[in-house]
Amino acid sequence: MQIGRDVVFVFGAGASYADGAPLxxxxxxxxxxxxxxxxxxxxxxxxxxxxxxxxxxxxxxxxxxxxxxxxxxxxxxxxxxxxxxxxxxxxxxxxxxxxxxxxxxxxxxxxxSHRQGTTYRSFWEAVFRYNPNIAILTLNYDTLLEDAYSSLCPGGAVNIDYGIHLMNYDLNEEKRPPNRISPAAMKILKGHGSLNWKYCHCCKQVLLTPRDTKINLYAGHTGEGRCVSNKYRCPVDASEFETLIIPPSHIKKISHPVISQILGEAMREIRSCRKVVFVGYSFPDADVHFKALFKKSLSPHQQVIVVNNSKSRTLKYNYLALSNHVRFIKLSFADFLMDRSLVQEILTTTGSPNAPAPVSMPLYHPVHT
Known part of the structure; x- marks a missing residue:
C-alpha cells in the first residue's frame, strides 16, 4: 500500500537565508x-x-x-x-x-545562522495550522528548520524522522550521549547531510547531536595539517566521528550509504505526493543528481510550485524541464509565509484534479502549551 503526502517541500539555500544562513x-x-x-x-x-x-x-x-x-x-x-x-x-x-x-x-x-530566526518558525506554525501531512527534502546543512520545529513541539528532535537509522536509537544508558532520541513522525530528509550528524567510517552509523552544530578549528591538529575533532568518538568502536555533509562539487559522492538511503526515501515521497513545492532552490549545475531524481520521480498529474524571488530566466527553464505543470510564485520565503491565504491554499488544496488521492496516514499533531 502506497502512502502519500499532500505536499513535499524542497528547501534550498534561499529558504534558510532569511534566518541568517549564508548563501x-x-x-x-x-x-x-x-x-x-x-x-x-x-x-x-x-x-x-x-x-x-x-x-x-x-x-x-x-x-x-x-x-x-x-x-x-x-x-x-x-x-x-x-x-x-x-x-x-x-x-x-x-x-x-x-x-x-x-x-x-x-x-x-x-x-x-541565527538560532532564533523567525522564518522557519512561521513555516511550522502554518503547517500545524493548515495541514501537517507533509514531508520535507532540504538541501541545506544548517539545522534552522529542526531548531524551529523543536521550539514549537514538546520533545523537539525526538519527533523528527530523518529517514535513516540513527545509532542514538540503540545506545544503552551507559553509552548513550545526551538527548537520546527515538523514531517519530515529522519527516525531514537532508539530501546533503547535516551539521548535527556525526558519521563513523568504521561501523557506518550516524550519531545525531541535537543542538550541537559547532566545530573547533583548533582541535586535534596533526603534523600533516589534518585537523580532527575529538569531541565525539563512536561508542561502538571508538573511531573518530566526522560531520556528514556532502560538499558542493561537480563530483558529489552521492554513493555514500547514508545519502543513498535518503535519496531513495525522497524518491518514494515525491512519487506518492499530490504536489511538490520548491522554496529558494535554483537547481545549480552541480546538483545534476537532484535534477535526475525529480525527473525520474515526478509524474504528469503532480503539480510543481516554485517559490523564489529570483528574476533568472535560467531558473524558470530549469523547472520547466521537469514538468509542464509548474506554477511560479515570485516571492521570498518570508514574504510567501506572510500571505496566509496563499499558504493555506498550497497546503490544503489538492493538485491536479486528475491526481489519485493519496492513502490516508496517521499524522503527528504537536501539543501547544
Missing part, C-alpha cells in the same frame, strides 16, 4: 576575509586559505571569487586521479585540504 556563493568570500579570526589563526584555516591563495585568483573589491564547486572540483581531480599537484601539495595533503575546507564551511554556516 553558497557567500561562503568562500567569508572564509577568505577577516570576518572570523579563528579561520586565519587556526591550523585548519591557514592550510586551506594558503592553498586557495596560491592556486586561485580573485578580486575582493569587485566581489569576484572562485566558486566552491570550482575549488572542490580542482581538489577532487587530484584525489580521483591519485596525483600530486606539486611537491608542496601531495595527494595526501590535498585530501587534508579538502577535509579542512569542509570544516570551514561547517564553521561559517554554524557561526552565521
Amino acid at each position: 553558497q556563493a557567500d561562503i568562500l568570500p567569508i572564509i577568505m576575509s577577516n570576518e572570523f579570526p579563528d579561520i586565519q589563526q587556526s591550523p585548519t584555516g591557514q592550510i586551506v586559505t594558503e592553498f586557495i591563495a596560491e592556486n586561485f585568483a580573485w578580486d575582493a573589491r569587485a566581489k569576484i571569487y572562485p566558486t566552491l564547486e570550482t575549488v572542490f572540483g580542482f581538489l577532487d581531480y587530484f584525489i580521483s586521479q591519485d596525483e600530486h599537484l606539486s611537491a608542496r601539495y601531495s595527494h595526501a595533503r590535498i585530501r587534508v585540504i579538502k577535509e579542512g575546507l569542509i570544516k570551514l564551511i561547517h564553521y561559517v554556516i554554524s557561526e552565521k
Whole structure:
C-alpha cells in the first residue's frame, strides 16, 4: 500500500537565508576575509586559505571569487586521479585540504545562522495550522528548520524522522550521549547531510547531536595539517566521528550509504505526493543528481510550485524541464509565509484534479502549551 503526502517541500539555500544562513556563493568570500579570526589563526584555516591563495585568483573589491564547486572540483581531480599537484601539495595533503575546507564551511554556516530566526518558525506554525501531512527534502546543512520545529513541539528532535537509522536509537544508558532520541513522525530528509550528524567510517552509523552544530578549528591538529575533532568518538568502536555533509562539487559522492538511503526515501515521497513545492532552490549545475531524481520521480498529474524571488530566466527553464505543470510564485520565503491565504491554499488544496488521492496516514499533531 502506497502512502502519500499532500505536499513535499524542497528547501534550498534561499529558504534558510532569511534566518541568517549564508548563501553558497557567500561562503568562500567569508572564509577568505577577516570576518572570523579563528579561520586565519587556526591550523585548519591557514592550510586551506594558503592553498586557495596560491592556486586561485580573485578580486575582493569587485566581489569576484572562485566558486566552491570550482575549488572542490580542482581538489577532487587530484584525489580521483591519485596525483600530486606539486611537491608542496601531495595527494595526501590535498585530501587534508579538502577535509579542512569542509570544516570551514561547517564553521561559517554554524557561526552565521541565527538560532532564533523567525522564518522557519512561521513555516511550522502554518503547517500545524493548515495541514501537517507533509514531508520535507532540504538541501541545506544548517539545522534552522529542526531548531524551529523543536521550539514549537514538546520533545523537539525526538519527533523528527530523518529517514535513516540513527545509532542514538540503540545506545544503552551507559553509552548513550545526551538527548537520546527515538523514531517519530515529522519527516525531514537532508539530501546533503547535516551539521548535527556525526558519521563513523568504521561501523557506518550516524550519531545525531541535537543542538550541537559547532566545530573547533583548533582541535586535534596533526603534523600533516589534518585537523580532527575529538569531541565525539563512536561508542561502538571508538573511531573518530566526522560531520556528514556532502560538499558542493561537480563530483558529489552521492554513493555514500547514508545519502543513498535518503535519496531513495525522497524518491518514494515525491512519487506518492499530490504536489511538490520548491522554496529558494535554483537547481545549480552541480546538483545534476537532484535534477535526475525529480525527473525520474515526478509524474504528469503532480503539480510543481516554485517559490523564489529570483528574476533568472535560467531558473524558470530549469523547472520547466521537469514538468509542464509548474506554477511560479515570485516571492521570498518570508514574504510567501506572510500571505496566509496563499499558504493555506498550497497546503490544503489538492493538485491536479486528475491526481489519485493519496492513502490516508496517521499524522503527528504537536501539543501547544
